[in-house]
Amino acid sequence: MLKPIDVLMVGVGGQGTILASRVLAQAAQAAGYDIKVSEIHGMAQRGGSVVTQVRLGEKVYSPLIVKGGADILLAFEKLETLRLLSYLKKDGVLIVNDQAIDPVPVLVGAAEYPPNIPEYLRNTVPGTLVFDATEIAGRCGTAKAANVVLLGAMARRLPIERAIWGKALAERVPAKLLEVNRAAFAAGYELG
Amino acid sequence: MKELLSGNAAIARGAIESGVTVAAAYPGTPSTEILENLALYPGVYAEWSPNEKVAVEVGIGASLGGARTLVAMKHVGVNVAADPLMTFSYIGVNAGFVLVSADDPGMHSSQNEQDNRHYARFAKIPLLEPSDSQEAKDMVGLALDLSERFDTPVMLRTTTRVSHSQSLVEIQDPQPRKLKSYVKDIKKNLMLPTYARPRRVALEKSLAGLKEYSESSPVNRIEWRDRSLGVITSGISYQYVRDVLPDASVLKLGFTNPLPEQMIRSFAAGVQKLIVVEELEPFIEEQVRAMGLALAVKGFIPYTGELDPGILAAALVKAGIIHSTGGIAKAGYDLAESPAVPARPPVLCPGCSHRGVFYALRQLKLNVSGDIGCYTLGGLPPLEAMDSNICMGASIGVAHGIGKANPALDARTVAVIGDSTFLHSGITGLLDVVYNKGNATVIILDNRTTAMTGHQQHPGTGRTLAGDPAPAVDLEALVRALGVKRVRVIDPLNLAETEAAIKEELAAKEPSVIIADKPCALLTKAVQPAVRVDAQKCTGCRICTRIGCPAISIKDKLAQVDAAVCTGCNLCLQVCREGALVKGEEKHA
Ligand SMILES: Cc1ncc(C[n+]2csc(CCOP(=O)(O)OP(=O)(O)O)c2C)c(N)n1
Ligand code: SF4
Ligand code: SF4
Numbered sequence: 001m002l003k004p005i006d007v008l009m010v011g012v013g014g015q016g017t018i019l020a021s022r023v024l025a026q027a028a029q030a031a032g033y034d035i036k037v038s039e040i041h042g043m044a045q046r047g048g049s050v051v052t053q054v055r056l057g058e059k060v061y062s063p064l065i066v067k068g069g070a071d072i073l074l075a076f077e078k079l080e081t082l083r084l085l086s087y088l089k090k091d092g093v094l095i096v097n098d099q100a101i102d103p104v105p106v107l108v109g110a111a112e113y114p115p116n117i118p119e120y121l122r123n124t125v126p127g128t129l130v131f132d133a134t135e136i137a138g139r140c141g142t143a144k145a146a147n148v149v150l151l152g153a154m155a156r157r158l159p160i161e162r163a164i165w166g167k168a169l170a171e172r173v174p175a176k177l178l179e180v181n182r183a184a185f186a187a188g189y190e191l192g
Numbered sequence: 193m194k195e196l197l198s199g200n201a202a203i204a205r206g207a208i209e210s211g212v213t214v215a216a217a218y219p220g221t222p223s224t225e226i227l228e229n230l231a232l233y234p235g236v237y238a239e240w241s242p243n244e245k246v247a248v249e250v251g252i253g254a255s256l257g258g259a260r261t262l263v264a265m266k267h268v269g270v271n272v273a274a275d276p277l278m279t280f281s282y283i284g285v286n287a288g289f290v291l292v293s294a295d296d297p298g299m300h301s302s303q304n305e306q307d308n309r310h311y312a313r314f315a316k317i318p319l320l321e322p323s324d325s326q327e328a329k330d331m332v333g334l335a336l337d338l339s340e341r342f343d344t345p346v347m348l349r350t351t352t353r354v355s356h357s358q359s360l361v362e363i364q365d366p367q368p369r370k371l372k373s374y375v376k377d378i379k380k381n382l383m384l385p386t387y388a389r390p391r392r393v394a395l396e397k398s399l400a401g402l403k404e405y406s407e408s409s410p411v412n413r414i415e416w417r418d419r420s421l422g423v424i425t426s427g428i429s430y431q432y433v434r435d436v437l438p439d440a441s442v443l444k445l446g447f448t449n450p451l452p453e454q455m456i457r458s459f460a461a462g463v464q465k466l467i468v469v470e471e472l473e474p475f476i477e478e479q480v481r482a483m484g485l486a487l488a489v490k491g492f493i494p495y496t497g498e499l500d501p502g503i504l505a506a507a508l509v510k511a512g513i514i515h516s517t518g519g520i521a522k523a524g525y526d527l528a529e530s531p532a533v534p535a536r537p538p539v540l541c542p543g544c545s546h547r548g549v550f551y552a553l554r555q556l557k558l559n560v561s562g563d564i565g566c567y568t569l570g571g572l573p574p575l576e577a578m579d580s581n582i583c584m585g586a587s588i589g590v591a592h593g594i595g596k597a598n599p600a601l602d603a604r605t606v607a608v609i610g611d612s613t614f615l616h617s618g619i620t621g622l623l624d625v626v627y628n629k630g631n632a633t634v635i636i637l638d639n640r641t642t643a644m645t646g647h648q649q650h651p652g653t654g655r656t657l658a659g660d661p662a663p664a665v666d667l668e669a670l671v672r673a674l675g676v677k678r679v680r681v682i683d684p685l686n687l688a689e690t691e692a693a694i695k696e697e698l699a700a701k702e703p704s705v706i707i708a709d710k711p712c713a714l715l716t717k718a719v720q721p722a723v724r725v726d727a728q729k730c731t732g733c734r735i736c737t738r739i740g741c742p743a744i745s746i747k748d749k750l751a752q753v754d755a756a757v758c759t760g761c762n763l764c765l766q767v768c769r770e771g772a773l774v775k776g777e778e779k780h781a
Binding site (some may be wrong): 034038083105 | 527734742
């Protein structure tokens, strides 16, 4: 039996990781996979870290991904990439949004936001993809679609056809935002 | 048709499919979405009760009244509801009753990680443990059938990873059910000692029947694979076992109180080595050992914290059951050179009405007896203005006790409690202060919502779970009716007013209540123009960072306000001594 594909999405409350995981789940289901999605709710609204785990395959048991087990780490924020990097397996895919959101200890000067995270990531994980999804989304019509740009960049790495992604997007995104999100997804797909 | 549902959404669906028409709950992570989902279906009465004890009592009434009933709560909610539950098992049900207890191993969002399977054994009621959303849905129907068949409330126990994980669920059509008729039967339902004694005996008889049922329950099953290792497991742990030990034989228990002893014995006899894999307490393990069965290893899984496949694999290696974590816990990249990663703790939102109170408490250096809600974040740096918290509602009793222990502490101690928490279980504490002539000063943080768990309605908000208008309790009148004479309402984002009120009420030699009256910033979304920094005046003294607002930072030794984040609550203006923070100007259209 095929081992499941493990996707870890990390970010900060309010960055749209939930919508991204919904679209992914929808696409995976349409492609005929068994799927489990696990997310920790709770204090996310109050600016904490958000971690969503998605596993898809012929048959998925545990909803949890183990350390060193993630095939793909999709990071919506740079610092959160570092925090969860131990979950990425060797030869795994790392896609990072070049965006920094300062946590409170940094805001108040009690800690430093590490400089040069992209450099460290590129040196550590060969083939790391880092880009400014917020800026790309802005060019597509709204910076808020950064999550969908990231999703698009990841989409190509999964065994799910392009057309299925398009449908999943249409089912999960409100109709009036669909065009912008389609553009954002396509822009990400080009990069991925 | 299959749908991807969270465990909680699946439980709601299961309730609908099996004819539940009454549901009650008090919110609490990870249980909250069960009622939120149920309330979306037509034909169901679903309520937020003021606390879990009331929810269970409403549920008992609904069952007596003839309706299939679901009551849901987080694990600690069952402590609050334990009193009715422990005797409900004596009287039994009319229509089926299921109590969902959502436990939180690892304390993602809780003050403890108690294992509520013990409650089922304690209350002598059947216990079901789903391991994914499909089972969560199916077990609601099973629980209700068993409830009616064995005349008992049934506990359905989930954990965070069942409640908050989504997996595919087969959707079925709802089964309409007729209301049962109400029957007056005092020998069964009136628990005076005379009638309770025979019911106590009847309870044991019903347990014996349940034990027999357990042996043939469709949710207890043996999966024979390689017989050199046999694993007994339940709930989410089953999924981890399948990932880590794909070849082992497994006794999967879905019905775990009372345990199927014969089934366990014959499974044990069929394997060379026997182990139990479960999260939190050795609930099954201890009972298996009490049966006199030999386990290859005991207590090899940590009793504390959440289990996951990686932890399980490592524990199995350490115990010598497998030789390598091989297929599971792989080595990732070498991260020895990784830069230090600053923590990202949750913080009070920008514009949060609680912030002013905690800043004032910090300035006054008081002892703060705290409670549970968003405002508990006021105990973390930089505010650090809460000394203790235990369970919902405890703040007032604790403050009263501190004052009785040492009257000298009275004038330095305040209790701080949210509005939902006060209505949940703070009222009786305050009644005690008045009755027993305490001096406690109580601050009720009235943000008109249950913010912590995602903004649920409560008896003070003027709306029901379904969103319909409802009478809103008048907090001021309520505390006056309890006998508190000194009651005042303040604006918690006005620092001078807040500090002055706290000082005056502490000085008074009688109970007093300060109602900090301001809606949750996320609820109103009432955004005023963002504050501006006057770079000429800012000295970089950092005082403004002590209020812990995520909109404020220091860059190049000067304060900065992120205009996209600032709500214009104007609290920071009041702490800056240089006048460097300036109220934003209204934009004229
Ligand atoms: C017995 C129990 N039930 C539920 C919870 C979950 N919970 C914690 S605080 C809280 C209510 C918070 O509301 P409120 O007191 O109004 O404070 P806010 O979060 O709005 O600041 C709830 C439901 C709990 N910890 N214990
Ligand atoms: S949700 Fe409301 S009460 Fe909670 S921290 Fe944010 S503003 Fe404050
Ligand atoms: S920056 Fe000042 S005005 Fe803006 S939200 Fe924070 S405390 Fe309120």
